[in-house]
Amino acid sequence: xxxxxxxxxxxxxxxxxxxxxxxxxxxxxxxxxxxxxxxxxxxxxxxxxxxxxxxxxxxxxxxxxxxxxxxxxxxxxxxxxxxxxxxxxxxxxxxxxxxxxxxxxxxxxxxxx
Amino acid sequence: xxxxxxxxxxxxxxxxxxxxxxxxxxxxxxxxxxxxxxxxxxxxxxxxxxxxxxxxxxxxxxxxxxxxxxxxxxxxxxxxxxxxxxxxxxxxxxxxxxxxxxxxxxxxx
Numbered sequence: 498x499x500x501x502x503x504x505x506x507x508x509x510x511x512x513x514x515x516x517x518x519x520x521x522x523x524x525x526x527x528x529x530x531x532x533x534x535x536x537x538x539x540x541x542x543x544x545x546x547x548x549x550x551x552x553x554x555x556x557x558x559x560x561x562x563x564x565x566x567x568x569x570x571x572x573x574x575x576x577x578x579x580x581x582x583x584x585x586x587x588x589x590x591x592x593x594x595x596x597x598x599x600x601x602x603x604x605x606x607x608x609x610x
Numbered sequence: 611x612x613x614x615x616x617x618x619x620x621x622x623x624x625x626x627x628x629x630x631x632x633x634x635x636x637x638x639x640x641x642x643x644x645x646x647x648x649x650x651x652x653x654x655x656x657x658x659x660x661x662x663x664x665x666x667x668x669x670x671x672x673x674x675x676x677x678x679x680x681x682x683x684x685x686x687x688x689x690x691x692x693x694x695x696x697x698x699x700x701x702x703x704x705x706x707x708x709x710x711x712x713x714x715x716x717x718x719x
Binding site: 501530532539540541542545552553555587589598599600601602603604 | 650652653698700705706708709712
């Protein structure tokens with residue numbers, strides 16, 4: 498069974514640009530959650546999607562958005578990038594709910610210059 | 611909201627036991643988790659415990675939960691060099707996972 502895949506693995510952008518990250522969950526998993534990991538703030542929850550609907554949201558500005566497609570694949574978008582958005586973005590999938598075992602992808606390392 | 615805290619570093623000799631500690635603030639957290647992160651990789655779920663349990667054992671891993679003190683610990687028996695990683699404690703609260711800062715475990719021969 499293939500694991501959670503995230504593309505791209507590495508990304509370099511400049512301030513003011515926007516970026517889209519992609520996550521493909523494990524086959525059959527319907528819940529996808531996104532996290533931001535930085536040395537200063539640690540791991541912080543961004544949002545969770547289930548059946549194409551955002552089910553839960555963390556405390557991030559509106560520049561951070563996401564969506565989920567009918568095949569459960571998810572994308573997150575960050576607009577008007579800031580230097581502080583440089584982070585490892587992790588995606589996790591689970592069968593039904595984030596309370597269940599979450600399987601994490603390897604992450605996308607975003608660097609904003 | 612929930613706040614989860616861990617010590618930053620732990621260094622142990624190979625073959626010894628490691629104990630990684632975690633405290634949380636919100637007693638309504640229902641599930642508590644331990645994740646492992648190796649360099650360049652995502653997080654791997656090691657084990658979890660439901661809040662009405664005191665202890666859970668899984669091979670070399672033992673989780674102890676003191677709900678009164680809101681204290682969670684992970685004991686790794688016979689620690690190996692392959693156990694060197696960052697260990698995260700997480701609490702499930704208000705429909706999301708709240709992670710601790712992570713404890714970097716270094717195992718030396």
